[in-house]
Amino acid sequence: MENKSDPTRKSGKPAPKGREERLKAALKANLARRKAQSRARSTSEGTDNKDE
Known part of the structure; x- marks a missing residue:
């Protein structure tokens, strides 16, 4: 398996509103x-x- 970066995640950008x-x-x-x-x-x- 290769370590490919996820195109939907971009570092340095704020998280989506959702x-x-x-x-x-x-x-x-x-x-x-x-x-x-x-x-x-x-x-x-x-x-x-109270029971005691």
Whole structure:
């Protein structure tokens, strides 16, 4: 196999808008999911202590 550069990727140029939008949406979804997980953990920790 030869190492040929991908003609769609050009170094030094900004990323296409579509890719940036996808990354932005993925980052936002990831952050929301992590916040929800954190909230769920904090509420479950509070309920566990009541049983003791």
